[in-house]
Amino acid sequence: MTTERLVTKLDHEGPISVLTIHRPDKLNALNRQVIAEITAAAEEVWHRPGVHVLVVTGAGDKSFVAGADIAEMRDMRLEDARAFARAGHAALDALEALPIPVIAAVNGFALGGGCELALACDFIYASEKAKFGQPEVKLGVIPGFGGTQRLLRRVGNAMARELVMTGAMIGAEEAHRIGLVNKVFAADQLMDAARATAKTIASMGPLAVAEAKKVMREGEGRLLKDANVLEIEGFAGCFETEDQKEGMQAFLERRSPSFGRA
Ligand code: COA
Numbered sequence: 001m002t003t004e005r006l007v008t009k010l011d012h013e014g015p016i017s018v019l020t021i022h023r024p025d026k027l028n029a030l031n032r033q034v035i036a037e038i039t040a041a042a043e044e045v046w047h048r049p050g051v052h053v054l055v056v057t058g059a060g061d062k063s064f065v066a067g068a069d070i071a072e073m074r075d076m077r078l079e080d081a082r083a084f085a086r087a088g089h090a091a092l093d094a095l096e097a098l099p100i101p102v103i104a105a106v107n108g109f110a111l112g113g114g115c116e117l118a119l120a121c122d123f124i125y126a127s128e129k130a131k132f133g134q135p136e137v138k139l140g141v142i143p144g145f146g147g148t149q150r151l152l153r154r155v156g157n158a159m160a161r162e163l164v165m166t167g168a169m170i171g172a173e174e175a176h177r178i179g180l181v182n183k184v185f186a187a188d189q190l191m192d193a194a195r196a197t198a199k200t201i202a203s204m205g206p207l208a209v210a211e212a213k214k215v216m217r218e219g220e221g222r223l224l225k226d227a228n229v230l231e232i233e234g235f236a237g238c239f240e241t242e243d244q245k246e247g248m249q250a251f252l253e254r255r256s257p258s259f260g261r262a
Contacts, residue, residue, distance in 0.1 A: 003040035007033050009059075010041045015052040015202035016195060017045050021117075022059040027066035030113040030145075032084070034069075035091045038117075042094035052206055053198035054098060056121055057105040058114075061187065064106040064130065065114030070139065081144070088113060088145035092120035096217070099210045101201055105194040106130040107187065111169065116145040119154055122213065124180060125194050126172040127187040132180060133169035153220060155180050205243035205259050 009020040019041050021028040028034075045054050058064035068088065076084060095102055095117075104110075104121035110132045118124050118132075126132075134147045142148060143164060152160035155178045162168070175181040185193045201209060215234040219227030238244050242260050250257035 003036050005037055005040075007031070008037040008041060010044060012048065012051065013195075015050060016055060016198045017048070017051045017053075018055045018057065019045075020057050020059050021065050024060035024063070026069065027063035027109060028058040028060070028114070029066050029069040030088065030117070031069035031072045032087065035084075035087050038091040039087075039094050042091070042098055045100070046098055052100055052202035052209070054095075054100060054102045055105050055191075055194045055198055056095070056102060056117065057191065057194075058107055061107065061129075063108040063114070064104070064110040065117055066109040067112030067114055067135070068145065073141075085144035088116070092116060092146055096120045099213065100206075101198075101209060101213060103194050103198060105190050106132070106172075106181070107190055111135055112143065112147070113145045116143060116147045116150065119146060119150040123182045124175075125190060125197070126175060126181040126184050127190045128172050128184055129187050130172040130175065130181070130184075131169050132172075132175045133167065134164045135167040135169065137165065138167040151180075203259075205238075205247050205257070207241050207243045208238055208247075211238055 007021070007023045009022050011018045011020070019038070021034060023029060023034065045051050068084070073081070073084065102121040104118035104124040106118055106124055106126040108127065108129055108131070110118050110130060112135055115132050115134055134143050134151065136143050136147070148164055151163065159178050163170070172181060172184045176184050183193070211234045215230045219230050246259060247257045
């Protein structure tokens with residue numbers, strides 16, 4: 001099934017793709033259509049040869065994503081809500097499971113589903129205007145797209161509980177301080193910074209980057225001894241690949257490596 005792209009944009013810029021959530025009049029709120037398009041975009045990026053990093057951002061200068069669409073949710077019954085949460089989880093799982101790094105470039109409000117979308121990315125760069133929060137309790141519900149789970153894995157249990165239970169909104173600097181955001185940039189430099197980091201990653205051994213992501217993702221939540229077994233296997237699995245031969249040979253010959261690109 002093909003999903004028509006009505007409320008997102010997917011631009012391919014050589015090794016980098018940029019997914020923009022595009023409902024600026026509703027601060028890019030996630031309705032069913034946006035969610036379906038995120039899932040479809042993840043699928044497209046997965047199958048497109050030569051894409052090495054995905055950047056996710058929001059249209060306009062005010063909002064990344066201001067949450068799941070409250071107008072769409074207002075009249076949902078229990079079964080509708082379950083299906084909506086499942087679709088949201090499926091979309092964010094699809095992004096998270098991509099074999100390439102995904103960078104969230106948070107340019108404004110990242111509330112509720114917006115914070116959850118950012119959390120499904122490998123790491124977050126933020127504009128100094130960004131605001132983060134899980135305000136669902138103010139609406140009489142809890143986060144439904146991973147906020148109660150991914151947030152605590154990212155910032156720790158106590159901070160996640162405080163954010164989810166108070167519904168508080170925090171600025172970019174506070175988000176940086178608690179480890180939710182990797183770096184904060186002036187608003188007009190955010191996308192350049194995300195693209196620059198994406199290019200750096202895209203110049204690394206692609207099999208190694210994919211393996212690093214896989215091992216870190218799968219190791220999260222496991223006992224250290226079990227997670228370390230994943231690392232041993234992942235490390236060994238890099239050997240006897242063209243990337244490993246080229247990367248090490250290039251170092252020893254004092255030249256830049258030339259990695260094979262899909
Ligand atoms: N769902 C649906 N529509 C939303 C939305 C959401 N999560 N967030 C914003 N919008 C819509 C508003 O209804 C408004 O639409 P309208 O112009 O047709 O009335 C438009 O986006 C602009 O939002 P507005 O509230 O006027 O902007 P603001 O600058 O005054 O406030 C926010 C910005 C982000 C503080 C405010 O929009 C807000 O609190 N949004 C909801 C955040 C939230 O609770 N998210 C979690 C949902 S589970």
